[in-house]
Amino acid sequence: MDMNNVSTAPRAPGARPLVGHLPAFLRSPLAFLRTLPAHGPVVEIRLGRMPVMVVCDPELTRSVLVQDRVFDKGGPLFERLREAGGQGLATCPAAEHRRQRRLMQPAFHQARFPDYARIITQRIDTVVGGWHDGQVLDLGITSRSLTADIVLSSVFGTRLEPAIHARLAADFDTLMAGFTRHTLLPKPLRKVPTPGTVRYLRATERVRRSMTQLTAERRRRGDAEGPEGATLLSMLMAARDPDSDTPALTDDELVDQAVTMYSAGTETTAGALNWSLRLSATHPDVHRRLTGEVTSVLGGRTARWEDLPHLTYTRQVFTEALRMHPPGWFLTRRTEKDTELGPYALPRGTTLAYSPYLISHLPELYPDPLRFDPDRWDAQGSKPRVPFAVFGGGARKCIGDEFSMMEGVMLLASLLSHWDVTLLDTRLTQPRLPQLTLNPGRLRVTLTSPARSATSSP
Numbered sequence: 001m002d003m004n005n006v007s008t009a010p011r012a013p014g015a016r017p018l019v020g021h022l023p024a025f026l027r028s029p030l031a032f033l034r035t036l037p038a039h040g041p042v043v044e045i046r047l048g049r050m051p052v053m054v055v056c057d058p059e060l061t062r063s064v065l066v067q068d069r070v071f072d073k074g075g076p077l078f079e080r081l082r083e084a085g086g087q088g089l090a091t092c093p094a095a096e097h098r099r100q101r102r103l104m105q106p107a108f109h110q111a112r113f114p115d116y117a118r119i120i121t122q123r124i125d126t127v128v129g130g131w132h133d134g135q136v137l138d139l140g141i142t143s144r145s146l147t148a149d150i151v152l153s154s155v156f157g158t159r160l161e162p163a164i165h166a167r168l169a170a171d172f173d174t175l176m177a178g179f180t181r182h183t184l185l186p187k188p189l190r191k192v193p194t195p196g197t198v199r200y201l202r203a204t205e206r207v208r209r210s211m212t213q214l215t216a217e218r219r220r221r222g223d224a225e226g227p228e229g230a231t232l233l234s235m236l237m238a239a240r241d242p243d244s245d246t247p248a249l250t251d252d253e254l255v256d257q258a259v260t261m262y263s264a265g266t267e268t269t270a271g272a273l274n275w276s277l278r279l280s281a282t283h284p285d286v287h288r289r290l291t292g293e294v295t296s297v298l299g300g301r302t303a304r305w306e307d308l309p310h311l312t313y314t315r316q317v318f319t320e321a322l323r324m325h326p327p328g329w330f331l332t333r334r335t336e337k338d339t340e341l342g343p344y345a346l347p348r349g350t351t352l353a354y355s356p357y358l359i360s361h362l363p364e365l366y367p368d369p370l371r372f373d374p375d376r377w378d379a380q381g382s383k384p385r386v387p388f389a390v391f392g393g394g395a396r397k398c399i400g401d402e403f404s405m406m407e408g409v410m411l412l413a414s415l416l417s418h419w420d421v422t423l424l425d426t427r428l429t430q431p432r433l434p435q436l437t438l439n440p441g442r443l444r445v446t447l448t449s450p451a452r453s454a455t456s457s458p
């Protein structure tokens with residue numbers, strides 16, 4: 001590399017001694033991220049003493065994502081995620097990634113989607129059918145338990161006992177609540193057994209224990225095929241190492257994948273669904289068009305696979321919610337060798353971050369970026385179908401991208417088909433610290449039977 005033609009990335013203004021930009025990042029991380037592109041295409045921020053290069057340019061973001069062996073999974077985020085998810089597909093280093101991805105990709109083949117959609121319809125029917133007129137519930141919680149149930153029963157091919165389900169959900173809440181704090185604490189402080197740290201570490205252990213139980217039981221039962229044929233879990237259990245003919249994944253590695261699927265596939269889609277419901281509830285014109293489409297396509301029933309091509313506006317609303325509040329909003333990488341990014345030199349071991357949130361709010365890509373406008377995604381012309389980088393990119397692109405779009409559209413349409421959803425409180429209850437995913441938190445709503453469906457049923 002010719003180091004004469006490269007320079008050092010600028011540092012964002014406002015760093016304070018010792019704490020750097022941490023106060024601004026913690027106080028209002030999204031607003032802080034939006035200020036960064038003004039300072040350059042790659043900008044250094046200091047999280048405490050830790051320097052992090054934030055990529056502020058779409059082309060350079062693409063460059064980072066496609067060179068996954070140079071910009072490998074690493075940095076504080078993935079170091080912490082590995083404590084719970086081990087070396088699963090989302091957290092493993094590039095050297096291990098191709099083997100795992102090859103094993104798992106068939107479960108996400110398009111041909112499987114009609115079967116997955118059938119399971120999604122059944123699961124929604126069961127949950128939504130149990131609600132009653134006038135019921136008050138927190139959709140923030142319900143959405144997550146629905147998406148957990150859906151991803152585990154369809155893709156992964158297993159069902160959780162209600163007691164395990166409840167315990168996992170509670171442990172995940174603890175993980176989510178403590179994650180940022182634990183990630184940003186300097187290493188020596190992470191070992192101090194404060195009540196918060198103890199709660200966080202115990203929850204991490206219990207999540208792994210629940211998943212160990214789940215996979216061990218499944219192995220004991222030995223039913224390799226689920227009702228819909230081979231599932232991800234059965235495929236992973238059956239996979240053999242071509243050289244030694246031993247199982248391709250150890251029990252521990254299976255647990256890593258179970259934790260990965262649960263965490264990557266649950267909070268993300270639930271967050272996007274919750275934002276879609278919230279944003280449409282607070283934008284009457286969008287809400288009218290959305291419920292109009294849902295009523296005319298579904299007529300009061302749950303969405304099915306065949307309905308998806310007709311739920312175009314529903315997809316636009318879900319996509320715009322993803323753009324405004326991308327669940328994965330700040331993702332770290334570490335350089336595996338001395339390299340360059342645009343005009344800047346990055347030595348080996350540099351921590352970088354790319355931010356789907358920052359990219360989704362660049363006015364040159366999305367004019368008036370803070371405005372909720374599902375019409376950005378109308379099907380005219382050759383526009384991209386999802387916001388750039390919200391599912392990552394390159395070899396590490398989200399394996400569940402198409403699955404979650406299908407699931408999100410079916411959930412959003414079905415909830416609004418069965419029920420009129422009225423927000424009880426339009427104020428946002430933001431968590432004290434930014435969390436691993438962007439989620440609107442509590443979403444207390446009242447459900448009422450929609451008069452409209454009675455007249456429009458086919």
Ligand code: HEM
Pocket residue numbers: 089090091101151155260261264265266268269272322326327328331332356389390391392393395396397398399400401403404405
């Ligand atoms: C709206 C929903 C979702 C969003 C926004 C989302 C976002 C992302 C992003 C940004 C990445 C890349 C992370 C990085 O670059 O470090 C990723 C990876 C991943 N996602 Fe998703 N995800 C969603 C749903 C799902 C679902 C439903 C599943 C599983 C069924 C899933 C499983 C995964 C896995 C396993 C990876 C790692 C892929 C690899 O490294 O090969 N995600 N996701």
